[in-house]
Amino acid sequence: xxxxxxxxxxxxxxxxxxxxxxxxGELMGLGSEMALFVLTGILAFLLGAFSAxxxxxxxxxxxxxxxxxxxxx
Numbered sequence: 001x002x003x004x005x006x007x008x009x010x011x012x013x014x015x016x017x018x019x020x021x022x023x024x025g026e027l028m029g030l031g032s033e034m035a036l037f038v039l040t041g042i043l044a045f046l047l048g049a050f051s052a053x054x055x056x057x058x059x060x061x062x063x064x065x066x067x068x069x070x071x072x073x
Contacts, residue, residue, distance in 0.1 A: 001048030006041035013037075 013021045013033065025036040 002041040002043075002045030005044035006037050009037055009040050 009021070021033040021036055025031060025033045028036065028039075030036050030039065
């Protein structure tokens with residue numbers, strides 16, 4: 001997910017030719033637009049990881065456990 005966000009932000013930045021990512025990087029104190037892209041990727045990675053974790057835990061909440069845990073009679 002993080003890679004997709006970084007790829008999309010770099011693609012839009014290069015295609016549009018806008019100076020907005022550079023200005024936002026300077027405004028946030030990052031210095032350059034590449035640092036902003038890295039920060040975007042880290043944020044997207046964390047959001048994706050936590051959403052996958054919460055989805056997995058939510059599924060396990062409703063998953064039925066077998067009554068016979070030993071596999072015997």
